[in-house]
Amino acid sequence: MMIEDPYLGRYVTCVSARSTDKEILKKAQDGGIATALMVYALEQGIIDGTIVAGEGDRPWQSKPAVAMSREDILKAQGTKYNISPQISWLKEATRSYGLDKVGITGVCCQMQAVRKAQLYPINMRDIPGKVAFTVGLFCMENFPYKSMQSIVEDHAAQSLSSVKKMEITKGKFWVYTERGNVATVPLKDTHKYEQPGCHVCLDYVSNLGDISTGSVGSPDGWSTVFIRTKVGNEIWSRAVADGMFETKPIEEVKPGLDLLRKLAKEKIDKNQKTIEERKTFGVNKALRNPYA
Template sequence: PVAEQKQKHEDVKSFQDLQQEVLDRGLCGRCGGCASFCSADEMNALDFDRTDGPHLISDDNCLKCGICYLICPQIKALDAEVRERFGWQPPIGSFRSIVSARTTEPKVAEVCTDGGVVTSLLRYALEKRIIHGALVSRKIGPFQREPFLATSPDELIDAAGTHFDEVQHLGDFGKGYSTYSPTIQEIKTLGQRRLDRVALVGTPCQIYTVRKMQVLSILPADSIVFTIGLFCMENFSFDAAAKTTLEKNLGLNIDDVAKLNIKDDVIITTTAGKVIHLPFEAVDEIARPACMACPDFANDFADVSVGGLGSPDGYTTTVIRSGLGQKLFNGAKHARLIRQLSLGGKDRAKLHRTELMAKITSFARRKKARARETFAA
């Protein structure tokens, strides 16, 4: 019976397979999902460090259930199931409409990166009690963000935007800094907080992981009832070497960086108000390795996908995908919390939507091609 049980375990993908296929290839995104939702959590089979990622403490304690393997965003074993459940269609997933929109709330506009649509949508959903909380990320330093569960509209203001303006001096740059926030780890706490209707704002890999958890009925992923997905070409990892590289490419000191934004390219705003545009190739070398293997730019499985690409300055490109996404967008617009870009006529509006679709599709294809090259290497 022991030998038979061992054989059954060997027939199931486990953390050792994840180690070989993802970690050993340098493709781990440090989301923490594998360790956070390990079935053997109380037996201390896996441990997680944000710098080094997950590692196996005891193979004897591993239940060989396969959950850590399946929910990893770099593993594509559940692609077909996720696509079927969420109605994916090429080239950028299923959607109902694509618009350029912006917040009408002055206090949101002051702190947002693009048009403030994400913050105003979530504020509306909280005010109407459609959700009880919003799992977002907030800045804790110029190159660091942390997960944050906002339960009131005003708390969302603290998390808005992607600004590098809180710390005047970076100090210890021997430590690692990242623009990526490990939000997935926070999902596990939702059951303990007794929150059953929560929104999640995340990168494509984070939204995809949640969708895989929902396909597998892993609790408390059912608490995530609304997702806003960020357009994402890549996130950046910063250490001493990356700091030197970035300063060389920018021709300025990192302490002088006030704001980072990504639209058609990488946009840096200095504390003196100077705006610098960089092609993605100029910062690819400081991108997280996991991002180079990710094929999803447009956050195909979110309820609403957002980014600055294609829209005028001060507006958010908004891809409305699900019925709930449409309901919240319409509700916030009716409440005059957001407004769409006025284009003066059906033909101009149609042309604008066409241009948005073309740009999103172009970036999506570019990221997919990069991912294929990464996996082929």
């Protein structure tokens, strides 16, 4: 039975969960869901490899990579708050990497791109049938690398090379360093660094992923997980049956779906307004509405 929510999309079930794998949890942003799911899918032969946000050339820079082993997937753990053009490797994954069943992790807009590529495979020959499993992440907005650099190095006054973890929660951008420094930047100071495309995005919880996950709604160290599609449901059921995850009903955890719905509503309503404003912006021609 499918649940439909105007802000949380269509989903079969929603739970709070975390991985039971100690190694994954050690470096996980929250519950290690995306990593554990991809590792599980790889080990079960559901996917041959997956596109992840790997390590770039500079500290905390993300760069898409095709991971074909557990080690490679684990290398890409943790949220890096800058753009990683995952879909640019989708085609190459089926070409020189020789994958037949591709897994993809990405944020909301990237899930939209994957579905669009499947629906209209322009310059994406033979791709639609090769997308085997997608895990979408909750996303409020994203930053270009240089923006993130400014936030961390100028606003938070920390060196990127010594940063251990970054997080956006409780209205602040948090930076934790190797030597135990914790710096925060209020989100009102970071808004101007967001990439403009994020301001017309009407999706907060990756409505188009097979499974979507993120920290909001669950306690620290746990993630909220939406199981959305048949494929997602099957993989999730098998993974839970195999003991890959501990789960709790979402109704029993704090802060729960209410917070998630509140944030989703905030993002979508705000961005809907931007889209409306763009209709009258410009001379004789409105700015494009990506959803029109």
